[in-house]
Amino acid sequence: MTQYIYQRHTTAMSNTSGFSVSKPVALWNKPINADFKELFKSLGKGVINGVLGQWGEVAKDALEATAALGLAAAPEEVAWLLIYRSLVEAIVSLIKGNQELLFEKPNESDLELLCDRLNHSLESIELRIDQDFFRRPKDLPILEAIKTAFADWLKYFSVNQAQALTISHRLPTYFVYALHQEWAKNPEKYACLKEELDTPFTQANKREHSWQCYLAWLQKQIEEPMFLEAFSLKQVYVPLHAYYKRKVAGEKSEEFERRVRDDDKYQRIVLDLEIELEAWLEKGDCHDAIRVISGGPGSGKSSFAKIFAANQAQKGKIPVLFIPLHHFEPSDDLVDAVGKFVRDDGFLRHNPLDKDKADSRLLIIFDGLDELAIQGKIATETAKQFVCEVQKKVERFNARENCLQVLISSRELVVQANISDFRKPQQILHILPYFVTEDERKNYIDEQNLLQQDQRQIWWQKYGNASGRAYDGLPQELNQDNLTEITAQPLLNYLVALSFNQQNKFPTDGNLNAIYANLLTAVYQRGWAGYQHPAIRGIDETDFVRILEEIALASWHGDGRTTTVREIEAHCENGNLKRLLDKFQKSAKLGVIRLLIAFYFRESGVKEQEKTFEFTHKSFGEYLTGKRIVREVRLIHKKLKARQDDPDEGWNEREALKRWAILCGASHIDEYLFKFVADEMRLQNASDVGNWQQTLCHLISFMLHHGMPMERLTPRPDFQEENRQARNAEEALLAVLNACARVTETVSKIQWHTPEAFGIWISRLQGQRITTNTDVFCLNCLSFLDLQGCVLVFKDIVQANLERANLENANLKGANLVRANLKRANLEGANLEGANLVRANLVRANLKGTNLEGANLEGANLEGANLENTNLARANLAQANLARAFLVRVNLTRANLKGANLKEANLARANLLRAYLKGANLEGANLEEANLEEANLLRAFLVRANLERANLERANLKESKR
Structure with a gap:
């Protein structure tokens, strides 16, 4: 036999996960005498017998059949052994990944005939291996024949034609990955190839080979099936568009910067996300080596990160390391943390950031910065520290030339919290949706017309x-x-x-929750194939959903995404769900594992020597958690009412609050989970939600008077942990109450035991802002709240949502309400003296008799507000929108109304003594009997203004248009 002399490709990351040869070599042919019939039979019986999670055993049985192949030690036969084992592993992996689509047919004789036919179709094929095999293993001729046979086998198990072709189409990618894995696991079996077939596995150094293995893994990631479907991400992926913010050109004064809305300071420039990042990589500027992808949940951040990593690795210009941050343990030193990650991951045999082993260039993609911020403020600080550490290391590595580039993806709010660290042009790229309406397109500069699509x-x-x-x-x-x-x-x-x-x-x-509920029912019923999945036989739909909720709760109580079987069992025990677990076939533990494997989950690592599972899509876990929280609200209301009707039944307030602390104390509720809670509330009966709202008001009042009963928890946490959990539970009470109020649109009447009770409570929930850009979640849950007479002197309630809240006679003196939403709020008689209301939304707010003396209302929106008898003396209303506002008898003495919009405002009998109205728009305003003595109306717009009997003594009307 002609000896093979292979030579390693000189590039560490070649264009494919293969190799080239130094000179032409002869072909050798190997007739296929492996019994594929036995392989397909053993796999078929695995489906028929409901093996499910034990495919490893099936693969082992199939591979042991190779002992009967009569293989000797000849290199060509050992090479065939390598190929055959890799094929088996690839096929088994594909079946395992799509097992929920397989439904057995009872007639095993039909399976026997099918396997005979498949085996016969393969027997006549001659396996030809030439110099291109290790360089392009995907091109192995037998793969096409195996793909066809495999598709026929899949169709036998009720997989439709399109699904069968979609699954079998992924076989070559899985085969390449399995080829690398097989060699790595059993190098001694292929030792003879080192002498006869100078293969790339032996010629390449360990580092280059590990990069090749990693490339094969990256390719496999984007070929893995999306849940409930036969196809992969790669097959349905659509390239994303994005935009970056560019500051408006031209010199602007400090006054402009201070008063203009942030959105008006920037232009949004649209681009193709992948093309933009490829250009950034190609440029390789060592002073601009970090990019951030920002987007909401489900915007495609992680999908893009995976696709981009696989594509760039395939091109081979620069090694790529993809790091999902929910699998990453940040530390004070990024090099050490990356080293630990690659050791645990098992693909790379070296730390690519190690000083002595570092590659000349490297791209690291950190996916999911928000995963470091999952447990509230402490983790948010962790995310910020992580960003700072990345920046420091990038600067160090790139001190002389561009060596390291970093791409980070994250949900929007975490990016906003760290925005001060990303100031370079085009550094933050905001993902755009698949479709932008024609009206919204006006907000973007789209020179390539990308948004037309x-x-x-x-x-x-x-x-x-x-x-x-x-x-x-x-x-x-x-x-x-x-x-x-x-x-x-x-x-x-x-x-x-x-x-x-x-x-x-x-x-x-x-309503997204309604869509999730539909999907859940579809999963349970398996309506598209007429069969129910073996993992849930004997379990009704209500119990199926209930267990999924508890799994989601276990994940939320953990790190927000992953959980273990032990943690799920503990939650089910605490929630009296043991009977549901017992419904599973065999043991409860096996039942849980079968459920996890079958629906929405994937293995994600090891925690305390136990396998962890994670939701395939994080938002699905958030939906189920929100559903579980609403279920508990319903139960608490039912139990409290039962106690009212019969003192020997139900729960008292302490027991209800204890249950709530167990449910919501371990983790902090955030705006993403809150949205699912709010949407779930909208699906409930409105009258029920109204009753729950009253119950929650009562519980909050009781809690503020008596405290959260944390002493009842078993085991009882230490004081610091107890305090943290109590705060989380209290915030969740406020949030869920607000979710109810948004449905009923009625004011929540909580009994505040003292005027300062609310202020003390909200300060406890609010904590300390980390940056000026930090959104405080609890402040978004204050709409429809009765705060009548509450003391909020000098309170920080920046960007608070107080829409339709009742603040009648409240003391808000000196309060910071910048950009607060006070739309239709009742502020009658409130004291807002010296309050900061810059850019606040006061549309249709009731400000009758309110004291706004010296308040800063610059840029505030007071359209349609009632300002009758309001004191606005010395108030700053520059650039404020007072269109159609009711300002009868308002005191505007020495108020600053420069540039204010008072179009059609009713200012009858208003006192505007020495008011500053330079450039104000008073078109159609009613100024009848208004006192404008000494007012400055320079260049004011007074077209159609009613100035009948107005006092304009010594008023400056120069250049005004009347």
């Missing part, structure tokens, strides 16, 4: 091809204005597709 149509075409449903674009039933926000977001659009395909009646009200 409705990418939903492209996604649905790809989805139709991959799923076999033959969509040529977004279905007409879903192309509705009230669904645009959902279908424009990548993840939500995908969930809509799943729900739309499985349900006869699709919810069209735009």
Whole structure:
């Protein structure tokens, strides 16, 4: 036999995960005498017998069959052994990843005939290996034949034609990955190839080979199936658009910078996200080596990060390291943390940031900065420290030349909290949805006309091809204005597709929770195939959902994403769900594992020597947690009412609060979870929600008077942990009360035992802001709240949501209400002397008799507000919008109204003595009998203004238009 002399490619990351040869070599042929019939039979029996999570054993049995192949020590036969084992591993991995789509047929004789036919079709194929095999293993001729046979085998188990082709199409990628893994696991079995076939595995140094293995893994990641479907991310991925903010050109005064809204200071420049980042990589500027991708949940951040990592690694210009931050343990030193990550990951045999082993160039993609901020303020600080450490290390590595570039993805709020660290032009790239309405496009500069394209149509075409449903674009039933926000977001659009395909009646009200509920029912019923999944046989739908809720709760109580079987069992025990676990076949533990493997979860690592599982999509866990919280509200109301009706039944307030502390104390509720709670409330009966609202008001009042009963927890935490959990539980009470109020649109009447009780409580929940950009979650939950007579002197309530709150006679003297939402709030008789209301929203607010003396209302929106008898002496109303405001008998003595919009405002009998109205718009305003003595109306716009009997003595009307 002609000896093979292979030579390693000189590039560490070649264009494919393969190798080139130094000179042409002869071909050798190997007839296929492996019994594929036994392979397909053993795999088929694995499905029929419901093996499910034990595919490793099936693979082991299939591989042991190679002992009967009669293989000798000849290099060509050992090479065939390597190929065959890799093929088996790839096929088993594909089946395991799509096992929820397989439904058995009872006739094993049919399976025997099928396997005979498949084996016969493969026997006549000659395996030809030439010099290109290790360089391009995907091109191995037998792969096409195996793909066809495998697709036929899949169809036997009720997998439709499109699904079978989609799954089998991924075989080459899985085969390449398995090839690397097989060599790495059993190098001694292939030792003879070192002498005869100078293969790339032996010629390459360990570092280069580990990069090749890692590349194969990256390719496999984007080929893995999306949950409930046969296709992969790669098959339906649509390239994303994004924008960056560019400061408005031209010199601007400090006054302009101070008073103009942030959105007006910047232009939004649209770009193709992948093209932009490729250009950034190509430029390789050592002074501009960090980019940030910002987007909301489900905007496609992680999908893009995976695709981009795989694509750049495939191109081979620069090594790529992809790090999901929920699998990453940050430390004081980034080099050490990366070293630990690659050791635990097991692919790379060296730390690519190690001083002595560092590659000449490296791209690190950190996916999910918000995963470091999952447990509230402390973790938010961890995220900020992590960003600072990344910046320091990038500066150190790039001191002389560009060596390290870093791409970070994160949810928007965490990026906002760290925005001061990202100041370079185009450093933060904000992901855009699949579709931007024509009206919204006016907010962007889109020189490439990227926003003209409705990418939903492209996604649905790809989805139709991959799923076999033959969509040529977004279905007409879903192309509705009230669904645009959902279908424009990548993840939500995908969930809509799943729900739309499985349900006869699709919810069209735009409530995401309704879509998730539809999807959950579809999963349970398995309506598309007519079979129920073996993992949930004997369990009704209510119990199925209930257990999923408890799993989500276990994840929320952990790190927000992952959990273990032990933690799930503990939660089910505490929640009296042991009977549900017992419904699973065999042991409860096996039942939980089967459920996790079958639905929405994937293995994600090890925690305390136990496997961890994570939701395939984080927002699905948030939905189930929100659903669980609403379930508890319903139960608490029921139990408290039962106690009222019969003192021997139900719970008292302490027991109810104890239950609440167990449910919501371990973790901090955030705005993402809150949205799911609010949407779930909207799905409930409105009268029930009204009753729950009253119950929660009563519980909060009781809690403020008596405290959270943390002493009842078993085991009881130490004081610091007890205090943390109490605060979390109290904030959750406020948040869920607000979710109820948003449904009923009625004011929540809490009994405040003292005028300062609310102020003390909100200060405890609020804590200390870390940066000026930090949003405080609890301040978003104050709408519809009765704060009548409350003392909030000098209170920090920046950006608080007080829409339709009752602040009658409240003392807000000196309070900071910058950008607060006070739309339709009742502030009658309130004291806002010296308060900061810059850019506050006071549309249609009731400010009758309010004291706003010396208040700063610069840029505030007072459109349609009632300011009758209001004291605005010395108030700053520059650039304020007072259009159609009711200002009868208002005191505006020496008020600053420069540039204010008073169009059609009613200022009858207003006192504007020495008021500053330079450049104000008073078109159509009613100034009848108003006192404008000594007022400055220089260049004021007074067209159609009613100045009848107005006192204009010594007023400056120069250049005014009347």
